[in-house]
Amino acid sequence: MVSAEQTILVTGGAGFIGTHTVVQLLNDGFRVSIIDNLDNSVMEAVDRVRELVGPKLAHKLEFHLGDLRNKEDLEKLFSQTRFDAVIHFAGLKAVGESVADPFRYFDNNLIGTLNLYDVMRRHNCKKMVFSSSATVYGQPDKIPCVEDFKLVALNPYGRTKLFLEEIARDIQRAEPEWKIILLRYFNPIGAHESGKIGEDPKGIPNNLMPYIHQVAVGRLPALNVYGHDYPTKDGSAIRDYIHVMDLADGHIAALRKLLTTKDIGCVAYNLGTGRGTSVLEMVAAFEKASGKKIPIKLCPRRPGDATAVYASTEKAEKELGWKAKYGIEEMCRDQWKWASSNPWGYQSKP
Numbered sequence: 001m002v003s004a005e006q007t008i009l010v011t012g013g014a015g016f017i018g019t020h021t022v023v024q025l026l027n028d029g030f031r032v033s034i035i036d037n038l039d040n041s042v043m044e045a046v047d048r049v050r051e052l053v054g055p056k057l058a059h060k061l062e063f064h065l066g067d068l069r070n071k072e073d074l075e076k077l078f079s080q081t082r083f084d085a086v087i088h089f090a091g092l093k094a095v096g097e098s099v100a101d102p103f104r105y106f107d108n109n110l111i112g113t114l115n116l117y118d119v120m121r122r123h124n125c126k127k128m129v130f131s132s133s134a135t136v137y138g139q140p141d142k143i144p145c146v147e148d149f150k151l152v153a154l155n156p157y158g159r160t161k162l163f164l165e166e167i168a169r170d171i172q173r174a175e176p177e178w179k180i181i182l183l184r185y186f187n188p189i190g191a192h193e194s195g196k197i198g199e200d201p202k203g204i205p206n207n208l209m210p211y212i213h214q215v216a217v218g219r220l221p222a223l224n225v226y227g228h229d230y231p232t233k234d235g236s237a238i239r240d241y242i243h244v245m246d247l248a249d250g251h252i253a254a255l256r257k258l259l260t261t262k263d264i265g266c267v268a269y270n271l272g273t274g275r276g277t278s279v280l281e282m283v284a285a286f287e288k289a290s291g292k293k294i295p296i297k298l299c300p301r302r303p304g305d306a307t308a309v310y311a312s313t314e315k316a317e318k319e320l321g322w323k324a325k326y327g328i329e330e331m332c333r334d335q336w337k338w339a340s341s342n343p344w345g346y347q348s349k350p
Contacts, residue, residue, distance in 0.1 A: 006259065007031040009083045009125075011068060011116065012090030014041035016199040017131070017188055019049050021087065021248040023197070026057045028252055033081060035074070036090065037067040039108075040202055044346040048196045068112030074119040085127035085258055086120060087251055088113065091160070094206040095135070095304055098157035109160035117171060126178045127258045129251055130168060132268065133161045134186045134240070134309055143276070144312035147184070147268045155304035165268065172266035179264040181254040186240035186272030186311050188247045190331040191338035198338030199244075200345030208279060209241075209286075209331075213339035216292040223294055225279055227301035232308060236279035240272035240310035243326035243334070247271055253322035272311025273324040282328070289332035290340070 008025055012018045013034030018041075025032050026049075034046065043063075050058035062081075066073030068090055091109040092098070098105040120126065135158030137145045153159040165182050172178040189209040191198030204220075205211040214220045228235040250271040258264060277285075283294050317323050344350065 005029075005031060006084040007033065007081060008255065009033050009035065009077070009081075009086045011035050011086065011088045012041075014038060014043070014045050014063070015089060016041075017185075017244060017247055018089045019045050019197045020192055020244045021089075021251045022049050022061065023052055023192065024245075024248040024252050026053045026060055031060045033062045033064060033077065033083070035064045035066045035068070035077060038065065040092070042200070042346045045197060045200070048346070052192065052194060052196055068116050069107065071115045071119065074115060078119050078123040078125070082123075083125045085129065085255060086116070086125065087129045087255065088116060089131045091131065093133075093157060095155050095157050096206060096302065098160075099155050099304060102156035105156050105160050110163060113164050113167070117167075121175070126175070128168070128178075128180045129254045129258065130164065130180060130182050132165055132182045132184045133158065134184050134270070134272070134311065136162045136165060136184060137309060139306040140309060143308055144274060144310050145270060146312045147270060147315050154306065158304075169266045176265070178266070179258050179261075180266040181258060181264065182266065182268040183250060183254055184268055184270050184311075185247060186242050186270070186309070188244045189241050190243040190245065190326070190334040192245065193334055193337070195334070195337035195341040198335070198342065200342075208282060209335055212283060212286050212294055213335055215294050216286070216290050216336070217339055217343035219343070221295070223283065223296045224299045225283075225296050226299050227305060228298040230301070230307045232278055234278050234280045237305060238276040238278050238308035238310065240275060241277055241282065241328065241331060242272050242324055243331045246273075246324040246326055250316065250320070250322050253316075253320040257320055269316040269320060270311040270313060271316060271322075271324075272313055273327075274311055274313040276308055276310035277328055285328045286332045286335070289329065290336040
């Protein structure tokens with residue numbers, strides 16, 4: 001039974017997927033503590049979450065500034081509060097940056113997570129929903145990607161996710177009372193329908209949608225499309241884009257499974273729509289939603305990028321009772337609402 005007052009720790013809860021998931025957790029009756037070092041996020045995002053859920057629920061949210069690489073920050077948190085489970089988002093996520101600076105990725109993503117496991121274990125909190133990624137499939141031999149495919153990563157970011165999946169499996173094998181759900185995200189985009197929270201990366205965006213949206217509001221001159229000679233219908237790469245609210249609901253479904261099912265072990269689920277959309281199709285859909293023309297610049301392929309990747313979603317549908325509800329139109333509509341109401345993200349103009 002999931003009691004109304006279960007307390008969930010959300011690491012990296014001030015980030016893009018974190019904030020949207022925290023809104024859904026609060027709406028679902030959970031108490032939530034966020035720990036975040038604000039490396040790629042801002043406090044304003046957490047304030048907006050409180051505003052969105054309203055005063056009746058906002059008091060159930062606590063924020064702690066802290067870094068998972070600093071064990072004292074975690075120790076302090078776990079000795080103050082008993083957590084029923086952890087949703088672990090915290091980590092760096094830019095493929096290109098990971099190729100240029102792998103050490104930063106290993107330090108952040110691996111060491112932070114090992115510290116988290118250690119402190120969770122000492123405080124007997126052994127339930128985790130982990131942010132994995134479709135990058136663990138590398139360049140799959142066939143698509144859609146099924147959870148039992150051979151795993152291989154093409155870049156250091158993907159390798160951190162792959163290593164952390166292996167670590168989770170090893171920990172759970174050694175201590176069977178652990179329950180760990182690994183969620184392999186495909187390409188999260190869109191924003192909360194209110195337009196109050198959304199993706200606000202620091203610096204030049206690494207992902208397609210925030211980049212398109214910064215071009216649409218005039219912050220960047222043109223969209224660089226990396227790779228226009230892929231063996232796809234229009235030459236651009238194909239990805240499985242998923243609305244961030246669908247993704248947030250996928251976390252609630254995974255969490256409910258952790259809290260209500262015995263002997264889960266360590267199990268992986270894809271969170272995607274099961275449909276592939278090319279980069280150029282996405283640009284066209286966004287132009288339609290926003291009424292803006294997006295100038296594009298065709299660039300060579302990026303190292304470490306796969307041609308086409310999309311999810312098989314059957315396992316999540318069957319075992320989590322979760323299925324993506326939104327299509328590309330809604331993703332672009334909500335992305336544009338966020339972009340047009342917050343052209344500079346969470347800050348007013350710099």
